[in-house]
Amino acid sequence: MNFIDLHGHHGAYVGFPMPRSSTPEMIREMDRHQIATLVLSPHRALIEPGSNGATAEILREASGRFLAYWVVHPHGEGRFEREIAAFEAARALGFVGFKFHSSLHQYPLDGPRFEPWWTYADAHRLLVLAHTWGGDTRCGLENCRRVAEKWPNVRFVLGHSGYHEHEAFARLAGAHEHLYLDTCAVGCLDGAIEAMVRIAGSEKVVFGTDLPWFDPGYLMGAVKYSGIREEDRMNILRENAEKILAPLR
């Protein structure tokens, strides 16, 4: 069991029933697909500001199988000052960085309210996962480019690899040392994984499933049938994430 998934969630969701969204069910799915570690942001933390504390309980329940992102909400004055101490206090439980969801929170990834969070992540070389989407003016290519240029020490994973614009995002990732693409959702697009590897190199692609949204097998199949070399597959499924997480655990 040795794969690493850097893009997951947790818990029930309003849109539709998720049969594998509890901690024991998710761990069973991980076991079934040989995923050793999942880095997640629970749905509750994404929706409800100030609820990252509840993620700590999930980390305890998972006994080391989960790591977590601290979800950064843009709205509300003084949020950074209020929350960063709580983040630091909780880091040892398994928080490895921040999650930004500019589409859900309707606030640009490179907006001024996020600046202290990026600056902190840069100073501490944290892992950051951001939802990115082609054509979205809050988390599109130019937003990501500005962030990558301004805070080059962040280990920045472009969630969904700018879905629909993965080739342009791959060129961006290829040009910045700490910028990574992920397979989440975009891996289902015909030829996307092959194109990302060709443009950015397999060292710049990490495995992400959105579990419990996706059955991990769906994206593992996409990696398996993408036509890339075995060495590239292993970079995506394990090696790259291991290197990213090693200094953060």
Place this chain on the structure above:
Amino acid sequence: MNFFDADFLVGDGPKPSRFPTGTVGEVLAQMDHFGIQRSLFRSAAHAWSIPDGNRLAASFAPGEARLVPAWFLVPHHAGEFPSPEELPGAMKRAGVGALVCDPALPFSTRRTFCGDLFAVCEERRIPILMPAPDYPGYEKCDQVLCEFPKLTLVALNGHSWGLARYTWPLLERFPSFHLALGPCRVSGEVQETVKRFGARRLCFSTGAPR
């Protein structure tokens, strides 16, 4: 393990594809790559003409046991489709395995328009595949099944996310309702559906090469 793909598109469509399926050889090569033994296919020509698409589907791969053509169903009254009396024989002669009834096409699936065709399909157990690219597609399935509850209706799922709120009531109420999974990808959904309704109610479908 041999796979049977319940939804494969052949012929050149308006959008270029990385996997061409314009010839029998190209289609079989695509199927071989993914370990698919047999496919029920529809013709891309249906996008511009139902009669031409049906004719091309029937003549695409005659005698090739791995490829089973499907016809698109439209009301027969305008002469575009065999009458209910002619349909079973015409399908048998052309080797057609199923019919596709696409609610997105400009015709009504209500009894006045398609009732006689549905009635013969119900009686002869001719499978009807109904594309359900989104949640309202399942309401269409429900509407048809409420009028023809013994019709063998297979929803061709095209939606990525959770289906249970829509498909489980249909599976529960109509024993002849089946689901072709398509891009159904939510963790655990297939397993839970099989647990409740059995694997015989589900089909594997790719929608390839889309």
